[in-house]
Amino acid sequence: MRATFQPCVRSRRLGPRSAPTFLFVLALACASAPTARAQFDDDGAPADSSATPPTGYGSADSTGTSAQTAALGLTVEPKAGVKANVAQFTYYSDWLTTVNLARAAKATQTFNWSRDEYRKQDKTVENRKGGLNYNFGEQLPLVTVIDGSWNWSEDRTTNSAGFANLYKVDNKLVSLSASRYKFMGLGLLHSAKLGANFTDQASLNQNQRNDFREGTASANVQSGWAPARGVIVAGRLGGTATDGTRLLAGLTSPSSAYGDSVGIGVYFNRGIGTGFIQMSRSNFERKYLEFRRNANGLIDTVGVREDEKVVNELETKDALTLNFEHTFRIGRLRGVTKASHTTDDLSYAVGVSGLKERSADAANLTVTYDAGNDSVAVVYRYGWRWDDQRIRAATSSRGRQYVQERDFQVNWYRTLFEATKLSLQYHEGLTQDIAEKRFNENDKDRLQLDFSGRVERLWAGRLRSAMVFSYRQSEDASIRGTSSSNNNRKDSYELTPGYTWYLAPWFTLDQNYRVYIQYTDYLFSYLPTVTRLDDYNKRGDLTTKVTFVPNQRLTITIRHDFNRRFNAAKTTEDAAGSSFYDRNLEQDISRIDLDLKYIAAPGVTLEVGTYRTRDDKTSIGRTTSETRTDSGDLVVGSRVDRSWGAQQQFQVSAMVKKINAFGPSVTASSSDYWEADVWLKWLF
Amino acid sequence: MAQVAVLMRARVMRAVMAALGCLLAGGCLFAPRVAEPPATGEIVRYLEQLSPADVWDNLETSAEATHAPGWEAAISQTSFTYVPDDAAENQYPGVFTGWDRERELSFINALYNSDVTIVARMRNLEFVVPPSSGSESLWEGVIYDVTVTSGVDASTVRYRGSADITFSLEGNFWYISRWVDLEPESDPVSGQLLSTMGVLRGNFASK
Numbered sequence: 035m036r037a038t039f040q041p042c043v044r045s046r047r048l049g050p051r052s053a054p055t056f057l058f059v060l061a062l063a064c065a066s067a068p069t070a071r072a073q074f075d076d077d078g079a080p081a082d083s084s085a086t087p088p089t090g091y092g093s094a095d096s097t098g099t100s101a102q103t104a105a106l107g108l109t110v111e112p113k114a115g116v117k118a119n120v121a122q123f124t125y126y127s128d129w130l131t132t133v134n135l136a137r138a139a140k141a142t143q144t145f146n147w148s149r150d151e152y153r154k155q156d157k158t159v160e161n162r163k164g165g166l167n168y169n170f171g172e173q174l175p176l177v178t179v180i181d182g183s184w185n186w187s188e189d190r191t192t193n194s195a196g197f198a199n200l201y202k203v204d205n206k207l208v209s210l211s212a213s214r215y216k217f218m219g220l221g222l223l224h225s226a227k228l229g230a231n232f233t234d235q236a237s238l239n240q241n242q243r244n245d246f247r248e249g250t251a252s253a254n255v256q257s258g259w260a261p262a263r264g265v266i267v268a269g270r271l272g273g274t275a276t277d278g279t280r281l282l283a284g285l286t287s288p289s290s291a292y293g294d295s296v297g298i299g300v301y302f303n304r305g306i307g308t309g310f311i312q313m314s315r316s317n318f319e320r321k322y323l324e325f326r327r328n329a330n331g332l333i334d335t336v337g338v339r340e341d342e343k344v345v346n347e348l349e350t351k352d353a354l355t356l357n358f359e360h361t362f363r364i365g366r367l368r369g370v371t372k373a374s375h376t377t378d379d380l381s382y383a384v385g386v387s388g389l390k391e392r393s394a395d396a397a398n399l400t401v402t403y404d405a406g407n408d409s410v411a412v413v414y415r416y417g418w419r420w421d422d423q424r425i426r427a428a429t430s431s432r433g434r435q436y437v438q439e440r441d442f443q444v445n446w447y448r449t450l451f452e453a454t455k456l457s458l459q460y461h462e463g464l465t466q467d468i469a470e471k472r473f474n475e476n477d478k479d480r481l482q483l484d485f486s487g488r489v490e491r492l493w494a495g496r497l498r499s500a501m502v503f504s505y506r507q508s509e510d511a512s513i514r515g516t517s518s519s520n521n522n523r524k525d526s527y528e529l530t531p532g533y534t535w536y537l538a539p540w541f542t543l544d545q546n547y548r549v550y551i552q553y554t555d556y557l558f559s560y561l562p563t564v565t566r567l568d569d570y571n572k573r574g575d576l577t578t579k580v581t582f583v584p585n586q587r588l589t590i591t592i593r594h595d596f597n598r599r600f601n602a603a604k605t606t607e608d609a610a611g612s613s614f615y616d617r618n619l620e621q622d623i624s625r626i627d628l629d630l631k632y633i634a635a636p637g638v639t640l641e642v643g644t645y646r647t648r649d650d651k652t653s654i655g656r657t658t659s660e661t662r663t664d665s666g667d668l669v670v671g672s673r674v675d676r677s678w679g680a681q682q683q684f685q686v687s688a689m690v691k692k693i694n695a696f697g698p699s700v701t702a703s704s705s706d707y708w709e710a711d712v713w714l715k716w717l718f
Numbered sequence: 719m720a721q722v723a724v725l726m727r728a729r730v731m732r733a734v735m736a737a738l739g740c741l742l743a744g745g746c747l748f749a750p751r752v753a754e755p756p757a758t759g760e761i762v763r764y765l766e767q768l769s770p771a772d773v774w775d776n777l778e779t780s781a782e783a784t785h786a787p788g789w790e791a792a793i794s795q796t797s798f799t800y801v802p803d804d805a806a807e808n809q810y811p812g813v814f815t816g817w818d819r820e821r822e823l824s825f826i827n828a829l830y831n832s833d834v835t836i837v838a839r840m841r842n843l844e845f846v847v848p849p850s851s852g853s854e855s856l857w858e859g860v861i862y863d864v865t866v867t868s869g870v871d872a873s874t875v876r877y878r879g880s881a882d883i884t885f886s887l888e889g890n891f892w893y894i895s896r897w898v899d900l901e902p903e904s905d906p907v908s909g910q911l912l913s914t915m916g917v918l919r920g921n922f923a924s925k
Contacts, residue, residue, distance in 0.1 A: 154858065155900055159804070189804055194861070194880060195904040197911050201808065239805075240911060329870035330832050331921050336874070336910075386871055425870055435831050440747055464748045467786075467827065474831050476786060479750035510787045515754035517785045520762055526889070550889055558756050569766065571890035597853070599890050601768060619768060623852055647852040663851040699848035699856045 106134050115713025120693075120704055123151045138171030154703050156192040161185075176212040183207045205235040222257045229253075248278030248289060264304045270297040270314070282323040285344045293318030307362035309371075317352045329386045329425055348383035366405060372398040388426035394419035407449045415441040420470075433473035438466045454491040459484070477513035482506075499533040511557070519564050526552040544579040570615060573599040587633040597623040620652045637676045641691070643669040665697025671709070681717070688712040764788050767892045770855045770885035771847045774840055774894075781838035781864060784830040786823075793819050794886055794893035803879065803899040806916025813920045821923065828922045833869035838862070853887035854895075861903055864915060878903040879914030 109132045117124040126148035133141040144165040151158050163185050170178040189201040209231035217224055229252045236245045252274035259267050276291040297314030324347040328334040335343040356375040362368070377393045395418045402411040417439040424431040441463040448456045461484040468477055486504035493499065506526040512518045532546035551572045558564045575597045582590040602615035625647040632640045646666040653659045671691030678684040691709040762783040765772035773792045780788030800817040807814060841847075842861040860883060865876045880903055884896035899914040 157901065191804075191901055193901050193903050193911070194859075195906070195909070197904045197909065199911060201805065203808075239808075328873035328875065329868045330834065330866075332866070332868075332873075332875045332918070333913075334873045334875050336876075432833075442748070462748045464750060466751070467831075469831065474833060476784065476827070476831050477751075478787065481748060481750050483748075509750060510791070511750050511753045512785070512787060513751055513753050515757040517756075517762060517783065517787075518753045519756035520764060520785075520787060521753050552889060557753070561756065564756060573890045601766070601890065625852060649851045661849065663849050665851040698851050699858075701858050704856075704858070 106136065108133050109717065111715065111717050113713055113715040116710060117712075118708045118710040120153065120707050120709070122153060125149045135171070137173045138169075139173050140169045140171060142167045153707070157190065159187065159189045161187045174212075176214050178210070178212045181207070181209045181211075199240055201237075201239045203235065203237040205233065205237075207231060207233045222259050224258075225256045227252075227254045242283045243281055244283075245281040246278060246289065248276050248280075250274060250276040250291075264302055266301045268299050268301070270295070272296075280323045282325070283344050285323060287323050287346055289322045291318060291320040291322075307360055309358070309360035312357040313355070315352075315354050317350070320347075320349045322347055322349070324385070327385050327387065331385070331387045345384045347385060350381045350383075351378060353378035366403055368402050370398075370400045372396075382426070384426075386426050387423065388428065389424045391422045391424075391431075392419070393421075409445075409447040411443075411445045413441075413443045415439070422470075434470040435474075436466075436468040436470065438464075438468065440464045450489070453493070454489065456487070456489050458487045461485075472514075475514040475516045479509075479511045479513065481509040481511075483508075495536075497533060497535050500531070502528070502530040504528045519558060521557040523555045523557065524552055525555070526550065540583045542581040544577075544581070546575075546577045548575040548577075549573070550575075568604040568613070569602060570604075571599065571601045573597065589629075589631045591627070591629040593627040593629075595623070595625045597621075597625075599623075616654075618654050620654070622648075622650045624648045634672075637674060639673045641669070641671050641673070643667075647697075663698050665695075665700070667693060667695035669693050683717045685715040685717075686713075762788065764791070767792065770850055770857065770883075770892050773885060773892045774857070774860075774883065778838045778840040780826075781836040781840075784834065784836060786827050786830050789826045790823050792894055793822050794888060794895040795819065796888055797886075797895050798822060798893075799896045800916075800919065801896070801898040802916035802920070803901050803914050805902055806899065806914055806920055809917060810920030810924050813924050814916070817919075817923075825919050825922050829866075829918065832922075835867045835869065837865040837867075839864075850885070850887075850892070855885045855892075857883040857885070859900065862915070863903075864918075866918070876905065876912050877915050877918055878905065878912040879916070881914075 109130075111130040111132075112127070113129075114127040116126070126146070128147075129143075129145040131143040135141065142165070144163070146161070146163040148161045149158065150160075164183065166182040168180045170180075183206070185203065185205040185207075187201075187203050190198070191201075192198040209229065211227065211229040213225070213227040215225050217226075230250065232247075232249045234247045237243070252272070254270070254272040256268065256270045258269075261267060271294075273294040274292070276289075278289050280287055280289040293316065295314060295316035297312065299310055299312040301310040302308065323344055325333045326335055326338055326343055326345055354375075354377045358371075358373045360371045374396050375394070377391075380390045380392075382388060397416045399414045400411070401413075402409070418436070420434040420436045422431050422434045441461075443459070443461045446458045450456050461482070463482045465480045466478075469475075484504065484506045486502065488500060488502045490498070490500040504527070506528075507523065509521075509523045511521045528548065528550045530546060530548045533544075535543045537543060549572075551570060553568070553570045555568050556564065559568055575595065577593070577595050579591065579593045582588075584590075599619075599621050600617055601619040602617045604613050605616050606614045608614070625645060627645040628643065630642040634640055644667065647664065649663045649665075651661045651663075653661075669691050671689065674686060674688040676686050689709075689711045693707055693709060695705050762779060762785045764776045764779055767773045767776065776788050776792050780786070780792070798819040800814065800822060802810075802814045802817075840860075840862045842863070845857075845860050848855065848857065859880050861878065861880045863876070863878045865874060867874045880900045882896075882898040882900060883894060885892050886895040899916045902912055902914050904911050
C-alpha cells in the first residue's frame with residue numbers, strides 16, 4: 035500500500051485543528067490491510083475480522099449515505115436469460131427486491147437460479163441462491179447490517195468411463211456486523227468493528243458427507259495518534275473465535291478456530307519524503323476433521339483402513355510481516371524504495387507434513403528522471419525467499435529451498451525531432467533455485483536479457499510508420515550434472531517495419547512485416563553423451579489489413595497473414611569455426627479474414643465473420659514428406675440492445691451467433707454451435 | 719540557442735552515462751553459476767517444439783525426470799491460462815484465480831523440489847492427435863495420467879483427468895497457451911474416481 039497522502043498541503047486548507055484529524059483518517063485508511071491479508075492468507079475466518087477494517091468501515095458508512103439519499107419505496111427487478119457457447123448452455127433467472135425505509139434503513143432480497151448443461155460432457159449443474167440483507171442505516175448508533183443467505187447447488191457428472199458422481203452443497207449463513215468509524219477517546223481517533231455469524235452446511239461428494247455447523251465471533255479495533263506534524267502512529271488489534279461441530283465421512287467431532295493479530299504502523303510526510311513502516315504479527319489455531327494427507331499435503335487414503343481415513347487435525351500458524359516504503363522527489367529526480375520481510379510457520383500436529391517454514395525478503399528501487407526531450411527510468415528489484423519443512427517425527431529439517439531473483443531495467447524515451455520518437459529498453463534478470471545441503475538435484479539458474487528499440491513517426495497526419503528491433507538472450511542452466519544435458523542459450527533477433535496509412539476517412543491500410551530468427555546453442559553439445567544439436571529457426575510474417583467504412587452503418591475489415599518459417603539443425607563446423615546447417619522443416623501458413631458489421635437500426639447490429647487458413651508443411655529428413663491442411667469458420671450473428679417504457683422499465687439485450695467451423699482439430703461438437711447471451715429485465 | 723542545445727546534449731549524455739553505469743553494475747550481478755557437465759546415463763531428451771505433440775510429450779519427459787526446465791519451456795511466454803475442473807475449484811476455492819505462467823512455474827518447481835518421483839502418461843492411447851493447422855491448435859478431451867510418489871513416506875497418489883489443451887505457435891515454436899481441466903477420470907483398473915492435476919496444483923499453491 036502506498037502512502038501517497040499529502041497531509042501538509044491539506045492541513046493548510048483545513049486549518050491547524052483539522053490537520054491531526056485528517057492525518058488520523060489517512061493513517062487509518064492506510065493501516066496494514068495488505069499485511070493482515072498476508073497473515074491470514076490460508077484461513078478465511080480471521081481475515082474477515084481484521085483484513086479490511088478501514089475500507090470496510092468506509093463502505094458501510096457510504097452505504098448508509100447513499101441509502102439516505104434514496105427515496106422511500108419498493109423496487110422489484112426480475113430478470114431472465116440464456117447463454118450459450120461451445121462448452122455449455124446456461125439458463126438463469128434473478129429476482130431483486132429493494133425496500134428503502136425511514137432513517138436511511140434499507141432491506142434487499144435476492145433470488146438467483148441457474149442451470150448449466152454441458153455440450154461436451156455428461157454434466158449438469160443447478161444453482162439456487164437466496165439472500166436477505168437489512169442495513170439499519172441511522173436507526174442505531176452503530177452501522178449495523180444483518181445478512182442471511184442460502185446457497186444450494188447440485189453438480190451431476192458422468193465421466194468418460196461411466197462413473198457418475200453427485201456433488202451437492204446446501205449452505206445457510208446468517209451474520210451480523212456492527213461498526214463505528216472515526217470516534218475520539220483518550221486523545222486518540224478510533225474505529226471498531228464487531229461481527230458474528232453462524233453457518234450450517236451439508237455437502238455430499240462421492241457418497242461421502244462433509245457437514246459442519248459453526249459459529250464465529252470477531253472484534254477489531256484501530257487507533258491512531260499524531261505525535262508530530264507529518265507523523266502518524268496507528269495501531270490495530272483483532273481477534274476471532276469459531277466453535278462448532280464437523281462431520282466427515284461418517285465421523286463427527288467438535289471443531290474450533292482461534293486467531294488474533296496485532297499491528298502497528300508509522301506514516302510520515304516530512305522533508306525526507308513520504309512513506310511508512312508497518313509491522314504486524316498474527317497467529318491462529320484450528321481444530322478440524324480432515325482426510326489423511328501424505329508428506330506433501332496430498333490426500334492419500336488409498337489402501338488405508340476405513341477408520342483411519344479421517345483424522346482430527348490441529349493446525350497452527352504464526353506470521354510476521356514488516357513493510358517499508360519511501361518516496362522522494364528532488365527536482366526532476368524521483369525515487370521509490372520498497373522493502374518487505376515476511377515469515378510464517380505452519381504446523382500440523384497429525385499430518386505427516388509436520389512443520390512448514392517460509393521466509394521472504396524483497397527490495398525494489400525505482401529512479402526516474404525527466405530532462406527536456408528525454409525521460410529515463412531505472413528499476414532494480416531483488417527478492418530472496420526460502421521454505422523449509424520438518425516432517426512429523428523427523429529429527430531434522432529437510433533443508434531450505436532458496437529462490438533468489440534479481441531484475442534490472444532501464445527505459446529511455448526521446449523525441450528525436452518533430453513527430454519522431456525513439457524508445458529504448460534494456461532488461462536483465464536472473465532467477466536462481468538453490469537447495470540447501472543439496473537435498474534435491476534441481477538447482478538451476480535462468481538468465482534473461484532483452485534489448486529493444488522502436489522509432490515511430492507520424493507523417494503529416496496521414497501515415498504512421500514504425501520500426502522495431504529487438505534482441506533477446508535466454509539461458510537455462512541446470513547446475514547439477516544429473517540434469518544439465520539440456521542447458522542451452524537462445525539468441526533471438528527480430529526486425530519489424532510497419533506502417534498505417536489513412537488514405538481517406540473511409541479507407542485505412544495497415545501493413546507489417548516481421549522477420550525473426552532464433553539460434554539455440556546447447557552448451558554441452560560437444561560431449562558424445564549429449565545428442566542435442568545446435569539449431570536455428572527463422573520466420574517471416576507479412577500482415578496486411580484493410581478497413582473500409584463506406585458509411586456510418588457499415589464497417590468491412592479484410593486481413594491477410596502470410597507466414598513462412600524454416601527450421602534447421604547444425605550438421606558440421608569447419609576448422610575456421612564456421613557452422614553449417616541443414617533445413618529439416620519448411621512451412622507456409624496463409625490466412626485470410628473477412629469481418630463485416632452493419633448497424634441495421636439503433637441498438638441493432640448484424641455481424642458476419644469468416645476466415646480460411648491453408649498450411650503447407652514440408653518435413654525434410656531421410657524421406658521428405660509434404661502435408662497440406664485447411665481450416666476455417668463462418669460466424670453469422672446479431673446484437674440487439676433495446677429498452678422501452680417511460681423510464682426504460684423493459685430492457686432487452688441479445689447477442690446471438692451461429693458458428694460453423696472445419697479443420698483438423700475441430701471436433702463434432704465444435705463444428706456447429708451457437709453463441710448467445712440473451713436476457714430480459716423488467717423494473718417496477 | 720546554441721548554448722541551450724549544448725546544455726541539452728550534456729543532460730542527455732549524463733543520463734546515458736548514468737544508464738550505462740547501471741548496465742555495467744547490472745552485468746556483474748547477473749552472472750549465472752557454472753553448471754556441472756552432464757553425468758553419463760542421465761540425459762533428459764526433449765523434442766524440439768515443432769508441433770503440439772512435441773510440446774505435450776515433453777511434459778511427460780519433464781515429469782519423469784522431475785526436470786523443471788522442460789515443463790517451463792512448454793508453457794507459453796506470452797499468455798498462459800489454467801482453468802481447473804469444478805471438483806478442484808470446489809476443493810481449493812479462489813486459489814486458481816489468475817493462474818498464469820508465473821504460477822504454473824512456481825507450482826512445477828514446488829512439486830519437483832518436494833522429493834517426489836513421477837510416472838506420467840500425458841495422453842491416452844485412444845487419443846488421435848490432430849494435425850496442426852495455422853498458428854493455433856486445440857486438443858479436445860485428451861486424458862492424462864500422472865502418479866506421484868513421495869520419497870519421504872513412499873505414499874503414492876494418482877491423478878487422471880480429461881482436458882482441453884490449446885497450443886499456440888509463437889515465433890517458430892509451439893507452446894501451451896491454455897489448459898482447461900474438464901473432469902476427473904476413473905482408475906481404469908479399480909474404477910475409483912481420481913483427481914485431476916488441478917488438485918495437485920491447488921495443494922501446492924494453497925500452502
